[in-house]
Amino acid sequence: MKQFSYTITDPIGIHARPAGMLAQLAKSFADTAVTFTKGDQTVKATQLMKLMNLGVKAGDEVTIGVEGGDEDAALAALEAFMKENL
Amino acid sequence: MILLQGKGVSKGIAEGPLYFLQKPDTTIVKETGKDIEAEKARIAEAKEKSAAQLLALAEKCREEAGDDAAFVFETHAMFLDDDDYVEGINDCLASEQCNAEYAVRTAGDTFAAMFAAMDDAYMSARAADIKDITQRLLNNLMGIVEGGIDSDVPVILCADDLAPSETLQLDKSLILGFALQGGSGTSHTAILARTMGIPAICGLGDALTEELNGREGWIDAETGEIILDPDEITLKGLEMKAKKQAELKELMQTMIGQEDVTLDGKKIKLYCNIGSPEDVAAVKANDGQGIGLFRSEFLYLATDDYPTEDAQFEAYKAVAEAMEGKRVIIRTLDIGADKQVDYFEMKPEENPALGVRAIRICLNRPEVFRTQLRALYRASAYGKVAIMFPMITSVWEVKECKRACQAVMKELDEEGIPYNADTELGIMIETPASVFMARDLAKEVDFFSVGTNDLTQYTLACDRQANDLGKFFDPHHPAVLRALKQAADAAHAEGIWIGICGELGADTELLPTFLAIGIDELSVSPASVLPLRAEIRKSIAGSCTLDALEGEFAD
Numbered sequence: 095m096k097q098f099s100y101t102i103t104d105p106i107g108i109h110a111r112p113a114g115m116l117a118q119l120a121k122s123f124a125d126t127a128v129t130f131t132k133g134d135q136t137v138k139a140t141q142l143m144k145l146m147n148l149g150v151k152a153g154d155e156v157t158i159g160v161e162g163g164d165e166d167a168a169l170a171a172l173e174a175f176m177k178e179n180l
Numbered sequence: 181m182i183l184l185q186g187k188g189v190s191k192g193i194a195e196g197p198l199y200f201l202q203k204p205d206t207t208i209v210k211e212t213g214k215d216i217e218a219e220k221a222r223i224a225e226a227k228e229k230s231a232a233q234l235l236a237l238a239e240k241c242r243e244e245a246g247d248d249a250a251f252v253f254e255t256h257a258m259f260l261d262d263d264d265y266v267e268g269i270n271d272c273l274a275s276e277q278c279n280a281e282y283a284v285r286t287a288g289d290t291f292a293a294m295f296a297a298m299d300d301a302y303m304s305a306r307a308a309d310i311k312d313i314t315q316r317l318l319n320n321l322m323g324i325v326e327g328g329i330d331s332d333v334p335v336i337l338c339a340d341d342l343a344p345s346e347t348l349q350l351d352k353s354l355i356l357g358f359a360l361q362g363g364s365g366t367s368h369t370a371i372l373a374r375t376m377g378i379p380a381i382c383g384l385g386d387a388l389t390e391e392l393n394g395r396e397g398w399i400d401a402e403t404g405e406i407i408l409d410p411d412e413i414t415l416k417g418l419e420m421k422a423k424k425q426a427e428l429k430e431l432m433q434t435m436i437g438q439e440d441v442t443l444d445g446k447k448i449k450l451y452c453n454i455g456s457p458e459d460v461a462a463v464k465a466n467d468g469q470g471i472g473l474f475r476s477e478f479l480y481l482a483t484d485d486y487p488t489e490d491a492q493f494e495a496y497k498a499v500a501e502a503m504e505g506k507r508v509i510i511r512t513l514d515i516g517a518d519k520q521v522d523y524f525e526m527k528p529e530e531n532p533a534l535g536v537r538a539i540r541i542c543l544n545r546p547e548v549f550r551t552q553l554r555a556l557y558r559a560s561a562y563g564k565v566a567i568m569f570p571m572i573t574s575v576w577e578v579k580e581c582k583r584a585c586q587a588v589m590k591e592l593d594e595e596g597i598p599y600n601a602d603t604e605l606g607i608m609i610e611t612p613a614s615v616f617m618a619r620d621l622a623k624e625v626d627f628f629s630v631g632t633n634d635l636t637q638y639t640l641a642c643d644r645q646a647n648d649l650g651k652f653f654d655p656h657h658p659a660v661l662r663a664l665k666q667a668a669d670a671a672h673a674e675g676i677w678i679g680i681c682g683e684l685g686a687d688t689e690l691l692p693t694f695l696a697i698g699i700d701e702l703s704v705s706p707a708s709v710l711p712l713r714a715e716i717r718k719s720i721a722g723s724c725t726l727d728a729l730e731g732e733f734a735d
Contacts, residue, residue: 105596106302110309114255142262143291146306149298 096169097159100176107151112179117142119175125163128172132156182408184387186359188401189370192379193421194356198406199335200393201328201342208318211279219273219280226280226320227266231257233316252494256313265291281321288314302490308483329354336399336406338388342369352376352458357399359406361388364645365683368519374683375459377466377707381406432710436467440713442695446721449701450709451507453681457498462706467713470507472629472703473568473681474499476552477514480521486548492555500563507564509606509629509681509703512552514538514570518645533643538571543580553588557599566604568629573613578624581605609678610634615663618670628671629703632682636660655684658731665697665729672698679703688715696724 102108108116120128120139128139132154137144139158150156158176160168234257242250259265268287276283288310296307319325329335334356341362347369358373363382373380379401388406397408398418410418440450451472452463463471479487479495500508515521516537529535542549556567569581582605592599607614607621610631614621622628632655637644639660642653654660664680671678679701684690686708694702704712 107300109302110255110306111251114251114258117258141264142258143264143294146303147294147298149300149303151300 095159095161096165097157098169098173099155099157100173100180101155102150102152102180104180105152107154108146108148108180110146113142113146115179116175117145119171123160123163123168123171126165126168127161128168129159129161130156131159181411181414182392184359184384184406186381186384186388186404186406187365188379188404189363189365189382190358190373190378190380191401192357192377193398193400193402193418193425194336194379195398195418195422196333196356196396197331197335198338198359198392198395198397198408199329199331200390201337201339202330208281208285210276210282212277214277214279216273216277219278219283220270222280222321223269223273223284223317226284226317227260229320230260230313230316233320234260256309256316259309259313260317281318284314284317284321288317308485308488308491336397338392341382347372357381357401359384359388359399361385371453371683371705372455374686374705374707375453375455375462377462377705432714435710435713435717438713438717440469440716442716442719442721444720444722446695448699448716449507449677449679450713450716451509451679451681451701451703452706452709453703454499454706457495457502459706460499460502463709464502466706466709468706468709470509470564471499471503472507472509472679472701474508474510475514476510476512477519480513480515480524481519485523486551489551489555489558492552493558496555496559496565497562500559500565503563505564507566507604509566509568509627510556510559511568511570511608512539512556513542513548516541533637533645539569539577539581540571542569543577546584549584550588553584554591557585557588557592557603558597560600560603561598565600566606566626568606568608568627570608570631571610571634572607572621573611573617575617575620575624578607578621582624608634608681609667610682611638612663615667618667619673622671622674622676625676627676627701628667628678629681629701630664630667630678632660632664632680632684635663635682636684639663655682655687656690656728656731658729661690661693661697661729661731664694664699665726668697668699677701686712688712690728691715691719692724693726693728695719695721696726 117140129136130139130145132148132150135148137148139145158172234253238250238253268290269283272283272286292307292310295310296304298304328350331354334354336357336359337355338359341360355378357378358369358380360369360382361384363369370380370382379399381399381401381404384406395408397406398410399406400418400421407414440448449469451470452468453473454460454463454471455475456478479492496510516526516535517533520526526536536544556565559565572578589599589601604626606625606627606629608631609615609628633644636653636655640653640657642649668678677700680699681703685702686704702712
């Protein structure tokens with residue numbers, strides 16, 4: 095299990111478009127489970143509705159975890175995605 | 181041969197099967213004691229169908245409006261596939277032993293409520309997405325055809341009359357023409373038909389019966405006739421007309437890319453009227469030079485609750501971006517009178533055309549107005565957006581509108597949201613009061629646009645919805661044309677431009693009069709752009725006369 099933390103800069107927070115893209119990205123790593131944590135709530139990044147229901151806003155710190163498969167590659171891709179889109 | 185006579189309200193001729201619009205029964209009843217596995221299979225099938233529809237929509241959207249617009253549907257497809265959503269439906273099935281429809285609706289309602297309850301305007305607005313997906317799933321479960329037209333080939337659509345919310349749902353690519361029992365030349369369906377450039381006939385009455393459903397027929401809007409089983413001579417005539425129409429259409433293609441200028445060098449802004457972002461495709465196909473009137477009502481008519489700021493922003497932005505820097509004039513909410521929206525809960529009025537409508541609603545309900553203005557200003561960062569206020573009668577109204585704009589700009593400043601501070605503001609000239617006050621009003625705004633249907637209605641005291649006023653409702657009446665000139669003179673004296681965005685703008689018979697008056701802009705249905713361009717390029721503005729203003733006394 096590897097993880098990194100990220101502070102959201104997008105003014106609307108995790109809205110439908112990036113959430114959808116994130117879920118898609120998470121699904122693309124067949125052997126890697128991607129989790130998304132805000133505070134004490136953790137959801138799978140593939141759970142689009144739950145992900146949006148975290149109500150992540152600009153300024154919130156979130157933690158993204160990866161487990162299984164090529165963890166390094168998944169971590170790098172997710173980190174790049176977060177910086178680019180959120 | 182069967183011949184039905186009505187009144188042609190949108191030009192053209194077409195041949196195809198008559199199709200009566202079915203209004204489906206959408207009530208859902210809870211049935212218990214169902215075979216859960218069978219219901220699950222039904223849901224799986226409906227889900228598959230829904231996903232395919234959504235991806236097809238996304239593809240279509242991507243071609244027409246780009247990635248951003250397409251992604252809305254792709255996200256919907258992902259929602260549909262979301263484990264929690266599916267689990268919610270299955271849980272309900274298992275615990276209630278009920279029918280698929282009931283389970284889908286119950287789960288959909290639960291998830292929509294979950295989003296609606298979130299303490300975030302953006303997230304709570306996503307409830308609408310969940311409702312939308314749930315509705316699609318339900319439609320597929322119940323065999324309700326989206327777009328309302330269950331046919332593989334394009335049809336002549338028959339109905340009593342169509343409400344704007346009904347026409348919005350229709351798959352336009354399956355419509356050859358409209359045949360209506362009721363309706364009028366200024367009704368919503370007629371306007372839609374003109375935008376699409378297809379024939380429409382209204383007032384066909386009871387002769388247009390459902391017994392004719394599925395029969396092959398012709399619609400000829402020039403004569404106002406629906407013809408079935410034409411005899412040989414009639415058929416020859418119809419075929420000739422259809423051929424001529426096709427040839428003319430081809431000829432008009434040569435007008436694409438040409439400038440809108442008269443022989444003596446007077447340039448005209450030739451813009452288009454549209455009712456929704458999807459109409460932009462027609463504007464582009466017909467080489468319109470801008471949007472002279474974007475009716476924002478569709479946003480309000482298409483939903484059963486007030487459209488959110490974001491939903492409006494996305495629609496305005498889509499059009500502004502698609503027009504690539506060309507002017508896009510968006511008219512603020514113009515409901516009331518013939519366009520009623522249930523959730524506004526308007527009190528019934530004795531004379532709705534003279535009642536609380538258009539800008540009056542906005543000024544009475546600052547929150548509704550503010551939401552729209554915020555969406556408009558936010559969209560102004562993505563193209564050349566201009567804002568137009570309808571049904572103005574007084575200078576104070578315009579001042580109040582401008583104050584509302586200032587307040588919104590200040591909010592956006594504070595939130596650090598980009599917008600164009602120089603967004604042009606204009607008003608509709610459609611009441612006699614606005615004509616009399618034109619000089620004072622012109623001092624306040626950047627442009628005028630004349631709504632000829634309403635100006636005719638209010639000037640001649642003729643209800644535009646009434647079918648039997650006939651010759652009394654005369655947009656060529658010298659009183660209307662004189663009003664137009666008075667407004668134009670006032671506009672020019674104050675150094676602003678004036679356009680026409682009513683149907684009259686496409687009336688080539690009046691083009692010389694408009695040129696003589698000095699009209700700067702004509703905004704017409706996309707299908708009218710190229711024929712009008714051809715006329716403009718043949719005209720000599722300097723030799724046009726104001727004779728039509730004397731019309732009544734000419735004989």
